[in-house]
Amino acid sequence: MTEHPRPRLVRSARDPALGARITRRVAMHYADGADAGTDRPAFVRAASSMAWLGDRIAMVQDDVNFVALVDPTTGLADAITLPAGKDDLRQFDDGRGNKKYKFDFEAMARVPTPGGTTLLAFGSGSKKRRENVLVLQVSGPASESRAHVPQIVPLPELYATLRAAGEFSGSDMNIEGAVYVDGMIRLFGRGNGASRGDVVPLDATCDIGWSALRAHIDRRDAASVPSLSRITQYDLGAIDGVRLGFTDAIPLSRTTLLYSAAAEASEDARNDGAVVGSAIGIMPHDRRREGRWAGLLDEEGRPFGGKVEGLVRHRHDPSRALVVIDVDDHTRPSELCDVALSGPWFGA
Numbered sequence: 001m002t003e004h005p006r007p008r009l010v011r012s013a014r015d016p017a018l019g020a021r022i023t024r025r026v027a028m029h030y031a032d033g034a035d036a037g038t039d040r041p042a043f044v045r046a047a048s049s050m051a052w053l054g055d056r057i058a059m060v061q062d063d064v065n066f067v068a069l070v071d072p073t074t075g076l077a078d079a080i081t082l083p084a085g086k087d088d089l090r091q092f093d094d095g096r097g098n099k100k101y102k103f104d105f106e107a108m109a110r111v112p113t114p115g116g117t118t119l120l121a122f123g124s125g126s127k128k129r130r131e132n133v134l135v136l137q138v139s140g141p142a143s144e145s146r147a148h149v150p151q152i153v154p155l156p157e158l159y160a161t162l163r164a165a166g167e168f169s170g171s172d173m174n175i176e177g178a179v180y181v182d183g184m185i186r187l188f189g190r191g192n193g194a195s196r197g198d199v200v201p202l203d204a205t206c207d208i209g210w211s212a213l214r215a216h217i218d219r220r221d222a223a224s225v226p227s228l229s230r231i232t233q234y235d236l237g238a239i240d241g242v243r244l245g246f247t248d249a250i251p252l253s254r255t256t257l258l259y260s261a262a263a264e265a266s267e268d269a270r271n272d273g274a275v276v277g278s279a280i281g282i283m284p285h286d287r288r289r290e291g292r293w294a295g296l297l298d299e300e301g302r303p304f305g306g307k308v309e310g311l312v313r314h315r316h317d318p319s320r321a322l323v324v325i326d327v328d329d330h331t332r333p334s335e336l337c338d339v340a341l342s343g344p345w346f347g348a
Contacts, residue, residue: 006167007167007168007204007231007232007233008232008233008287009232009233009234009235010232010233010234010235010283010287010290010291011234011235011236011237011290011291012234012235012236012237012281012283012290012291012292012293013237013290013291013292013293014237014279014292014293014294014295015292015293015294015343017343017344018292018293018294018341018342018343018344018345019294019297019340019341019342019343020279020280020294020295020296020297020321020339020340020341020342021296021297021298021299021301021339021340021342022296022297022298022299022304022323022337022338022339023299023338023339023340024299024337024338025299025325025335025336025337025338026072026073026074026075026335026336026337027043027075027333027334027335028043028044028047028059028068028070028075028076028077028333028334028335028336029042029043029044029075029076029077029333030042030043030044030068030076030077030078030079031076031077031078032078032079035079038079038081038090039084039088039089039090039091040064040066040079040081040090040091041064041091043332043333043334044059044061044068044070044077044333044334045061045063045064045329045330045332045333045334046061046062046063046064046326046328046330046334047059047060047061047068047309047310047324047325047326047334047336048060048061048062048105048106048107048108048176048247048248048309048310048324048326049105049106049107049108049121049176049177049178049248049309049310050070050108050248050310050311050312050324051108051109051110051119051250051312052110052312052315053069053110053117053119053138055071055315056069056070056071056072056078057069057070057072057312057322057336058070058080058108058119058136059077059310059324060105060106060108060121060134061105061334062102062103062104062105062106062124062326063091063092063093063099063102063104063330064090064091064092065081065082065083065084065085065090065091065103066079066080066081066082066090067079067080067082067119067121067134067136067150068080070336072322072336075336080136080150082103082134082150082152083150083152085101085102085103086098086101089101091330093330094330095330095331100127100129101129102129102130103123103129103130103132103134103152104123104124104126104127104129104130105121105122105123105124105132105134106122106123106124106174106175106176106177106309107121107122107124107175107176107177107178107187107188107248108120108121108122108178108310109122109178109179109180109185110180111180111185111210112180113137115139116137116138116139117137117138118135118136118137118138119134119135119136119138120133120134120135120136120178120185121133121134121136121178122134122175122178122187123159123175124173124174124175124176125159125162125163125169125173125174125175126172126173126174126193128156131154131155131156131158131159132152132153132154132155133152133153133155133158133217134150134151134152134153135150135151135152135153135217136148136150136151153217153220155216155217155220157216157220157225158213158216158225158226160225161225161227161228162175162187162206162228165206165228165231166199167202167204167231167233168187168189168202168204168205168206168228168231169189169202169204170189170191170193170199170200170201170202170204171193171194171195171196171199171200171201171202172192172193172194172196172201173189173193174189174190174191174192174193175187175188175189175190176188176189176190176245176246176247176248177190177246177247177248177249177259178249179249179250179251179257180210180251181207181251181257181285183209183210183211184207184208184209184210184229185207185208185209185210185213186205186206186207186208186249187205187206187208188203188204188205188246188248188249188259189202189203189204189205189206189246190203190245190246190247191203191204191243191245191246192243192245192262192264201245202233203233203234203235203236203244203245203246204231204232204233204234205230205231205232205234206228206229206230206231206232207228207229207230208226208227208228208229209226209227209229212224212226212227213226230287232287234246234291236261236279236281236291236293237279237293238263239263239276239277239278239279239295239303240263240276240277242263242264242265242276242277243263244261244262244263244279244293245261245262245263245264246259246260246261247260247261247262247278247307247308247309247310248260248308248309248310248311249283250311250312250313252282252313252346253346254285255284255285255286256282256283256284256285256346257282257283257284257285258280258281258282258283258311258313258321259280259281259282259283259291259311260278260279260280260281260308260309260310260311260323261278261279261281261293261308262275262277262278262279262307262308262309263275263276263277263278263279264276264307275305275306275307276305277295277296277303277304277305278295278296278304278306278307278308278323279293279294279295279296279308280293280294280296280308280311280321280323280339280341281293281294282345282346294343296308296323296339306325306327307325307326307327307328308323308324308325309323309324309325309326309334310323310324311323311324311339314338318346319340319341319342319345320338320339320340320341321339321341322336322337322338322339323336323337323339324336324337325337
């Protein structure tokens with residue numbers, strides 16, 4: 001097992017000067033409706049991480065093998081079809097009894113590449129079947145971008161390395177966020193799992209060199225598993241006595257990250273639990289200072305009791321963000337929400 005330096009612990013505290021309030025919600029549906037031939041549902045469901053792609057938002061869904069390209073104004077989406085799973089199906093849920101076979105893509109990073117962009121989506125790693133990375137090459141300028149054929153690449157050696165780094169994975173690994181920062185992919189682990197003896201669940205990050213990861217993705221038989229660096233652990237606080245855990249993160253500037261977190265009383269990293277609230281926070285890149293967060297409020301200004309799974313910054317208004325809500329119900333569409341950010345979010 002690789003030994004890592006003792007990880008830094010970074011705290012994030014509730015800041016009463018910050019505000020985050022939902023101002024608008026839109027349910028997301030596929031513009032062409034359901035498609036039985038590809039096993040596509042009529043709506044975007046179980047939405048998790050997301051990233052801007054031109055004027056639309058690319059969104060992975062943790063129990064459906066499609067990437068949704070969502071118009072944030074209307075909530076209408078086109079679909080990029082991913083390879084089918086067990087029994088040639090692309091929907092996995094408790095109703096079908098096949099949820100254990102889902103890819104569970106929960107984290108997505110947008111990586112600039114020559115001539116376009118690469119979208120990387122990571123499986124949570126909470127089960128052996130969830131040790132895959134989705135690679136989607138996008139070419140051309142943002143306004144005219146074109147997605148290539150998506151690849152789902154099994155990376156068991158990488159996930160074994162992540163799991164072996166107990167200071168990152170904790171007792172029950174659950175990768176929920178990924179960002180590209182200065183040539184590195186930073187993974188965010190969510191500490192909503194179960195303890196194993198003295199080993200506890202952790203909210204933590206680690207960095208992986210992008211060039212080394214790209215080489216391993218392209219030639220897993222020849223390129224070494226990339227090493228982990230800068231493992232950091234976090235205390236994100238709590239809502240109503242339930243600890244907050246990372247659900248997504250995005251680069252905000254060269255010095256800061258914006259993150260989302262949910263307070264979910266789940267028994268482990270594979271089963272949903274009661275959600276008591278969500279938060280939006282800001283964290284320095286250098287991890288030498290504390291983070292700050294605000295509890296998310298609903299349209300009436302009351303504490304929002306749902307689970308934020310992903311976020312992006314608004315393209316034209318720096319005082320707004322967009323978040324996606326996962327209702328943990330495969331019969332209902334996920335909602336894309338406009339969030340007004342008030343207070344000194346971007347100050348020192």
